[in-house]
Amino acid sequence: MADLPSTTLTSEITKFQPTNTNDGWFHYPVRVYPHHTDYSGVVWHGMYLTWMEEARVECLRTVGMSFEELVSAGxxxxxxxxxxxxxxxxxxGDDVLVMTKLVPDKVRLNWEYQIRTETDLCVTATVTLVPVDFEKRKLLRSLPSSLEGAIAKLAGI
Known part of the structure; x- marks a missing residue:
């Protein structure tokens, strides 16, 4: 298999890197591929949910909280x-920007979203997550300290 010139590959990867912004929004870029769409080339409505979850997981990862760590912590x-x-x-073929921002509320994690193309707003959403003990399937009354630390980092962005 032939090696690609590193400058081309690096510039393409950098162009689509997720980033935290000064206004509190995390930017997660996505290019719309055929498997994201229905037969007419329109993004299937459920795909937006997948992109929102990807953006949320990547946002937490950028401040040191991987989903794997949460699962390992139960x-x-x-x-x-x-x-x-x-x-x-x-x-x-559209380049889409999935923007997310965390608005914590005690133990509830409220994530706001805007999904847009270069010219149009496509979706606005709010997703609320709650921490649950993995084994007992009981709602936790407080956030794990590692998650609190990640949230504090996000609040400082």
Whole structure:
């Protein structure tokens, strides 16, 4: 297999790197591929949920909290509530920006989202997660200290 020139590969990867911004939003870029769409080239509505989860997991990872660490610590973060509003469909070939911001509320983690193309707002959403003891399947009354630390880092962005 031929090696690609590193400068080309590096510039392509850098162009699509997730980033934290000064206004509290985490930016997670996505290119819409054929497998994200229906037969007409319009993004399937459920794909936005996948992108939102990817953005949320990557956002936490950038401040030192990997999902694997949460699972190892016996913590699950199931979705307790979700609200989505579809404004416009993204289409095959679009570059989409999934923006997310954490708004903590005691032990509830409220994630706000905006998904947009370069010119249009596609989806706005809020997803609420709650911490649960993985084995006992009981709601935790406080966040694990490692998760609190990650949230504090996000609040400082």
């Amino acid at each position: 913590v699950d973060l199931p979705v307790a509530e979700m609200s989505l509003r579809y404004h416009r469909s993204a289409r095959m």
